[in-house]
Amino acid sequence: MATEQDSSYAQGFGQVSRTAGLVFRYLLLAATMFGIVTLAVLLVYVANDAIQPLTADAGWHLTFFLTLVLPTILVGGALYRRNREALKLGGMVVGALLVSLLFSGGVAIVFVDIIPPLTGFSYAVGLAVAVAGTVLLTKYETQIPFTARVAATGLLFFLSLFGVPGYFHSIPELVQQAPVVPTDWIILTLVLGGLTALVVGQYIARVREDTKAGVAAGASALVLTALGAIVGPFVGIDANALVVVTAVSFVPTAAYAGGSVITREELKPGLVFAATVIVGALVGAVAVDALGFAGPQAWTDWQFLTSSHSGSAENAGLYPAIGGSILLMVTVAALSFPLGVGAAVYLEEYAPDNRFTRFIDVNISNLAGVPSVVYGLLGLGVFVTYLGQATGTVLIGGATLALLILPIVIISSREAIRSVPNDMRQASYGMGATRWQTVRNVVLPEAFPGILTGTILALGRAIGETAPLIMIGAPNVVFNLPTELSSKVSAMPLQVYAWSSLFASEDFYTKAVPAGVVVLLAVLLAMNSIAIVLRNKYESET
Known part of the structure; x- marks a missing residue:
């Protein structure tokens, strides 16, 4: 039979050979692996120059191996054999925390250093008024023509945010001229914490199919954001920065983890894996600091991230x-x-x-x-x-x-x-x-x-x-x-x-x-x- 032969002739295809197919398959695999390995070597080379992991003390490596690497391997291996979906959830939680921490830094730059909190708050109020007016207009969409609603919406946003110079002050101008304004951390809590509370509340309400649970989750998110500002000075972190990090990173990650477990209780072991990674990293950081082990002499450090350009590479920042x-x-x-x-x-x-x-x-x-x-x-x-x-x-x-x-x-x-x-x-x-x-x-x-x-x-x-x-x-x-x-x-x-x-x-x-x-x-x-x-x-x- 043709299927038992190494090669045969098929009408319209010419000579058909399983050997040629296998060679082509492995050539593609080799090309793919070559590209991946080459890219990985390049990234490792650059990362080694930037982080210099081998400059750390041997005790530093041993401490993190015992507190982070070994527990992560043990817990991850157990979940891989018994519950891979839970392991996937744990990895997603850790990844979400890392990515959200990265973006929370960008949000902090924008809403703390670039845009003064009061300015951001004033425009948030103006935008909220315009959105509320737009929502009110949509309730009467059957009575108001579409063109009129579009024109009214555009005019509402323009008047709220920009006003009419010389005739009508915009809402941001009125807010900034108010005799009494909240402090920066309260403003950030109201704006960023309020937005996070709204998103978390809707997410939990949809997951639990319970409006009251959503309201409670949103209120808890807002309270946790405010607690970040209160706790910050006691741990040596700026209150404004910790509010941003809590609102953008900690609270959304916790809500995602909790919502995932609510929908599928069998995924709860995945939170154990996430806790193992997070707690292991924190314990390792505290341990090496207490024991006096020097870490890597990395160029990608806090000074590099928070400094401007300099004539010397040691002091240059991004x-x-x-x-x-x-x-x-x-x-x-x-x-x-x-x-x-x-x-x-x-x-x-x-x-x-x-x-x-x-x-x-x-x-x-x-x-x-x-x-x-x-x-x-x-x-x-x-x-x-x-x-x-x-x-x-x-x-x-x-x-x-x-x-x-x-x-x-x-x-x-x-x-x-x-x-x-x-x-x-x-x-x-x-x-x-x-x-x-x-x-x-x-x-x-x-x-x-x-x-x-x-x-x-x-x-x-x-x-x-x-x-x-x-x-x-x-x-x-x-x-x-x-x-x-x-x-x-x-x-x-x-x-x-x-x-x-x-x-x-x-x-x-x-x-x-x-x-x-x-x-x-x-x-x-x-x-x-x-x-x-x-x-x-x-x-x-x-």
């Missing part, structure tokens, strides 16, 4: 560049997300299939592959030369990077919208819904995880770009955080580029550059991990 990257990403997201999603919705749900739309499709695909330096030249020509804007500012840098990733956002959003089954649209139409109601209530909620995943991956590309920022005249080095959209801005890849070129020396090559690369890679991996988790969750639900 802090202004980190703040600049955060503001650039906020600007890029604010510009590219609504434009990209709006274009995708139009092209998929409204645009007719004609030559013009096919021409647009082809050009969007081509624009996604254009080198980034071309977008830098485009930003220089349009925003700086034609519009006469200042070079190297947050707004111009964000707009240029938004142009860079806009085709990617459009393509990924279109793919997510296209993946929504057409039967769901037809069912919505069959119930009498309009096209807009179908898009708003059916298509976008179903496609949102895919849209968000594609946007995060696109932002990951933007945060690592250097050429567009060089083209628009962004400074290589800044010594202060940008505080406005018109402020000069640098970014992490631009700062690393400056260290490796303008300040090229043996010290910078072996100290500052590897440390900057490790920080940049940590941010990129954190963003990509969020996108991967969202994609896997979406695929498992569908």
Whole structure:
């Protein structure tokens, strides 16, 4: 028989050989492993220069092995044999804590150092008033025409946030001129803690299917955030910083762990694994400090993360560049997300299939592959030369990077919208819904995880770009955080580029550059991990 022979002839395929198939399979495997190993060696080489783990005392390594590594292996091995889903939950909790801690640092930079807490609070109040008015308008959507509601909503947001100069003060102005204002930690608790409490409350209410449980969880989240400010000074941590970390990292991670266990009680052992890792790390840190063991002489340390550029590699820091990257990403997201999603919705749900739309499709695909330096030249020509804007500012840098990733956002959003089954649209139409109601209530909620995943991956590309920022005249080095959209801005890849070129020396090559690369890679991996988790969750639900 043909299946018993090593090779045979199939009509239309020519000579069919199982040997050739096996060779091709193992060649692909070898190519994949070669790429993975090469990348791993490169990352280990850079991380070794930045962290220098071998410079730590032998007692330091032994202590963490006994308190962290060995217990983690034992507990993880036991769960791997008995309950792999619980082990997966434990790993997710630890990963969520690490990633949220990383992002809480960025949030602290924005809402403590860049934007004064009172300013942020005033705009939060203005935004809350505008949102409340919009919600009130939606309750009368059957009595008020759609165009009138859109105009009223836009006017409400504009008057609340900006007012009319000379005639009507905006709500932020009125709040900042109030005779009595709360302290910074109370403001951060109300704004960040309140937002976290709202999200946690809704999550627990949905998991428990109990509104009262959600209200209790939200109140507990707000109380825990406030306790962070009270406990902070006693443990040597700034109250404002601990409020941010509690609201952005500790409380959401605890809520995720608790909600997962509520839905599936068999996953409770996974919390034991997470506790083993977290407690082991804390016990190890306390033990090495008490025993006096010296840790690694890492260049990626607290001083590096909180200092600005210096002429010596030992004192150089990445802090202004980190703040600049955060503001650039906020600007890029604010510009590219609504434009990209709006274009995708139009092209998929409204645009007719004609030559013009096919021409647009082809050009969007081509624009996604254009080198980034071309977008830098485009930003220089349009925003700086034609519009006469200042070079190297947050707004111009964000707009240029938004142009860079806009085709990617459009393509990924279109793919997510296209993946929504057409039967769901037809069912919505069959119930009498309009096209807009179908898009708003059916298509976008179903496609949102895919849209968000594609946007995060696109932002990951933007945060690592250097050429567009060089083209628009962004400074290589800044010594202060940008505080406005018109402020000069640098970014992490631009700062690393400056260290490796303008300040090229043996010290910078072996100290500052590897440390900057490790920080940049940590941010990129954190963003990509969020996108991967969202994609896997979406695929498992569908």
